[in-house]
Amino acid sequence: MENLQSLVALACRGDREAFRGIYDASNDKIFRFLLGQLGDRELALDTLQDTYIDIWKAFPKFRFHSDEEFWGFIFTIARRKVYAARKYAQKSSVLVDNETLEFLHESTHPETPYHFEDLALSSALEKISTLSREVLNLRYWSDLSFREIAITLDTTENTAKVRHHRAIKELLTYLPKTYVEQQFI
């Protein structure tokens, strides 16, 4: 993507308008990944902001060679921010009962029952391991290729494919049988 390359080149030299272009081109992808990983919309928005600030700071050290490497660079930073946000959330977590949680949820998002409409799938996604959920988020919500996922996870493309395969298998074990039959058969 020639346009992306020129935007990155300008942003690396401190051009804020070019960085705005990169933000426009990437915020949806990163936001979906963060939301999928953190499961909290407000936290995801905060983390997204921090992610872009870190990307801006790290840009002078980045050299554009390919789109895959660019997305790998972006998502590596996003991934680090997810870990930091989780750590922070654990430290500052407040235990609330289900009734309070339901009330809070309805009062803040009355029009949306949850982040996903498909409750069976969202429930299964919450149960699988963090690593599997990460691979699936990157693959399906952020639309990354296996090469881009491999760079993000600092591994090989084959390993990324294997992890993805295992994640799908793990996800299927948590989905109701009827759901799987309805969706895939």
Place this chain on the structure above:
Amino acid sequence: MRNLKLKEMSAHEKASLWNSIEQNLGTQYKPFSYLLFWSKFQSRIIATSVAILLLLGGAVTASAHSARPGDLLFPLAVAGEKAQILFASNTQAKESLHIKFAERRLSEIKNLKRAAGLVAGTSTVAVTSATTTNTEKAAIKLARAAHGVDVALAELIKTRNALVANGSTDAVLIIDDIILELRGVGGGNVLITRLTSSNEKDGKTDIKIHATFTSTSTATSTFTGVVKIDEKKNGAKLELKSGGVKTKISLSENKQKGDNEKSRKDNDREEDGDDGDEDDDKDDGKDDDEKGDKKISICHKQGAEEQSLSVSRNAARAHMAHGDKLGRCRENTPHTPDTRAPIISLFNITPEYSSAIARWQTNENATALIWLSTSTPVDTNIMPTITRSTMQQSHQISITGLDSSTTYHVVVASKDASGNSATSSERSFRVE
């Protein structure tokens, strides 16, 4: 999974988030490069190192600071002075420092001469002779003083060349004075080798001479000159010329100051540097004061106030000795606070696919603020949707992530450096 509907960010959320991100971007981190750093700051690193050495070097530093020309640590003292000059904020301050250090050289040489038992000449002609002392110790002191004169002169000539290269004419004139005085203080003998002609008129006698000047060091200079005797004023004046520089020495008793340590001297740089007799004749016809009357601008300090003055060269040196600066004072225009708000003009919005571009002009450099809303009137009391802190007159801001088939209302504002702000009227546009 791709078909799952996540609650995506709205256009307003995206715009607000970008606004927050932009405010926190700050300056980008630049990877550190030793080579780049060295090439860019080489001179300052060296100067800073010398300055640190001078500040923290303890005994060495103290010794260097009090080193006199010709001492082992004198180059270190000079390096410290150069560091000070390098760090001076402007050309005026640099020139003042050059002169201050040149005066210091002169003072050091005077001290050296005093230590060697040589009193600076009661007039420049009546200089002391090396034969006044016979002891070995005195001879060593004398040789040391002579060496100091040479070192100090070499340093001052370097300073003069640097100032000439920078075009600092006034500073060069003062340095020339100091060099001449230093040569005079250096001591030596003037030997009149030949009387070429004499002219007597109205009680005034001019005697043209050839002379050699032998300093306490081994340097010997040849001069042509004229002795002017004014019987009415009971005074005499000796003018010597060499190397493009003319020295005038008053020999009259009533004009000498105090203990005669300092004789009046005036010098003019020759136009062509030629010291032939023809030029002497031409110069002799001119009034001394007319030639030596070039005024120098200085910035005179009086308490907290500063005042620009035009003074003679000798007076300029005296002024600078008590902290005045060479050159005119900076104009202190009274500060009138800016209370005028910028004027917004040519404000328009161009809708595009899922975005729009807002353009407007301000009559002075100002920031840009945009409030975007789907409802009207737009509330400008809340945080702006987009903020650009760059100060400019022509504003063009892209509003992205807009929902299609939606009518938006926009208000823009600009704030100048003094905090005066102007707000536009509300505009509406529809994204198709």
